[in-house]
Amino acid sequence: MRAWLEQAIEHVNRPRPPAPEDGVLGVGPQVPQSLPALSPNVPQVPGDYISLVHPFTSAEDGSSTSVVNEPSVAAKWPNIFFTGNWFTAISTDGASSFTYINPNTVLSPPSGQQFCCDQSVIYDRSRDMFIWILMYTDPGQTTGTIRIVISSDLASATLYDFTSASFGLAGLPDYPHIALGANSLYLTINHFDPSFYPNHPRSPFPERIEGG
Numbered sequence: 001m002r003a004w005l006e007q008a009i010e011h012v013n014r015p016r017p018p019a020p021e022d023g024v025l026g027v028g029p030q031v032p033q034s035l036p037a038l039s040p041n042v043p044q045v046p047g048d049y050i051s052l053v054h055p056f057t058s059a060e061d062g063s064s065t066s067v068v069n070e071p072s073v074a075a076k077w078p079n080i081f082f083t084g085n086w087f088t089a090i091s092t093d094g095a096s097s098f099t100y101i102n103p104n105t106v107l108s109p110p111s112g113q114q115f116c117c118d119q120s121v122i123y124d125r126s127r128d129m130f131i132w133i134l135m136y137t138d139p140g141q142t143t144g145t146i147r148i149v150i151s152s153d154l155a156s157a158t159l160y161d162f163t164s165a166s167f168g169l170a171g172l173p174d175y176p177h178i179a180l181g182a183n184s185l186y187l188t189i190n191h192f193d194p195s196f197y198p199n200h201p202r203s204p205f206p207e208r209i210e211g212g
Contacts, residue, residue, distance in 0.1 A: 015017060024053070031154075047058055059100060060089050061084065061098075062087045064084065067127075070119075074131075076123055076128070077094065078093055079092050080095050080172070082098065083120060083121050084119070085185065086103070087100065087101075087103065088119065095161060105158075110145045110161060113144060114136060116134055116141075117133050117135055118133075118134070118135040130149075130153065131151070132149040132151070132186060133146060133147065134146075134149070142172060144173055146161070146163075146173050146187070146189055167191075172191050175190040
């Protein structure tokens, strides 16, 4: 058991407590730890929490909201990067206003494909970079590309494209999500086999409502 614990510790990014000398895993305290009384609706650390409410205008979202909007947001204050399923918007004034970015045209799509949906963005503070993902598909939605965009200044970017073929598969990569580790970027992707497509529930985007 001890050898297994030591080996596992060597393969994780975050530090862990040392393995016990007797090889027995410890257990936590049996008595719940007391917590300070919390006042409802009052921030406990003034200045660390900001609530922002911003109703997007059609000019800011390109009239491309939808029933399934799937929002995500990343911030390097006062710059805020916001994505929906089919639109992108950037604020440079702490969310007072946003500028619409058309994901269909801001980046050249992969050959034979067009921007589809499924955007997400995060900010890596330790490396000062925004990480943005987008999904592209061919017109029949039988194959596609997950694009990772890396940018520090929101003006220039480095692109990384992944397809099903990148993993030795055929079909459509779908529903991508990203997460940060200490020294890694993690990307998860659903994969749909081509035989699935006669009954593909997402074609032709039944949940989208233009101008909603």
